[in-house]
Amino acid sequence: MAFFxxxxxxxxxxxxxxxxxxxxxxxxxxxxxxxxxxxxxxxxPIELIHREVDFVDIAYDELSSKHYKEEEDPKFFQSQRTGRGPLVEGWKDTTQPIMCSYKLVQASFEVWGMQTRVEDFIHRCIRDILLLGHRQAFAWIDEWYDMTLEDVRHYEQKMQAETNEKVRLRNMNNEKPPTPTPTSSVPSSPLPKSPTQSTRSWFSWS
Known part of the structure; x- marks a missing residue:
């Protein structure tokens, strides 16, 4: 028997x-x-010397509160179609089937005085994106489980079109001329420094 x-x-x-x-x-x-x-x-061998390995745990690594949704938390989610989940402590050693996404991320910002800080910031941002994206991939399994490659390509095209439309509308809104600010009937003379002055302004101090 052959396996492919x-x-x-x-x-x-x-x-x-x-x-x-x-x-x-x-x-x-x-x-x-x-x-x-x-x-x-x-x-x-040279790349291995400089490599820094970072294991991303989609269930137990901390996620920013602004992105957190309980229904997308692998510690609580269970697939209705496959029965997979929730992921408990030690899930990486006990869960089957399992797949790992290996990534080599290289960031370069060759600007003197800013390189290290910017490159570190880029790596942190990419890690956050990968953590959130793979959590969602697991939590959305019931939506994509039976998709064929053709279905995936169609979904990608649909999402790309929707994203482009959102960007287009946002750009249109940014290009609109500012709304004129209505002028008030404030007199040209300076406002009084205190309410005890004899000349009253349009603002009532009473």
Whole structure:
């Protein structure tokens, strides 16, 4: 009996046209294990020396309160269609089936005096995005469980169109001329410094 499986490798690069020294690259590989592969992405010996490994636990790593939703919390969520969840302590060693998303994130901001702080900030932001996104992927399993590859491509196109429309509408709102501020009937003479002065302004001190 033969078994076939697919290992998917994804490359993503992000740049900014008006910040030429800014660059982010993310290499991703998915494997059917709990993160046990030592060098999943095939790094060179030099890259391994400088590599910093960060395990992202979608159930027990702290998430920003502004993004937290109890219905998306893997500690409480249970899939109606698959019965998977909730994820308890030690879930990475006991849950089956399981898949790990291995990522190599490289950020470069070669601006003197700001490089270290900006690159550290980028890594923290990307970690937060990955934590939230993978929590949602688990909590939304009932919506995508039976999707075919064609369904996924159609969903991606739909989301891209909706996102582009939201951006277009926001840009239109930002380009609208400001609403004129109505003028008040304040007299041209200066306001009195205290209510005891004989000349009253339009504001009543009584």
């Amino acid at each position: 499986f697919m290992i998917l490798m994804v490359y993503q690069e992000y740049t900014c046209s008006f910040i030429p020294k800014f660059h982010i690259s993310i290499r991703t590989r998915y494997e059917d294990n709990n993160g046990s592969t030592e060098n999943c992405l095939g790094l060179s």
